[in-house]
Amino acid sequence: MWDTSKCDFCGDCLVKCRYVDYDKDKAVSEIKLLMEGKAADILDKCITCNACFQYCPTGADPANLIYKMQEKFGSPISVSFKPFTDSVIKTFGSFSN
Secondary structure, three states: OOOHHHOOOOOHHHHOOOOOOOOHHHHHHHHHHHHOOOOOOHHHHOOOOOHHHHHOOOOOOHHHHHHHHHHHHOOOOOOOOOOOOHHHHHHHOOOOO
């Protein structure tokens, strides 16, 4: 269950999400909008995989907040992936067709 008192606005929950490409400022902005009861972009991008719960270092459970707000606003679930970063390419290499 979402616990507002545990959120320290670090942004890790959404910065580490593989379905969005948010920097810390965007991630914190999204969480603040949700906490204020307002719609945020993440509502349309979240696929409810629950990874943000695992990424949250304080146990605030951002997934629960997102799910509740998706229900409130009737947001559809969409699937997208952020592009590969240089670190991924360095780790696994690149492939030619």
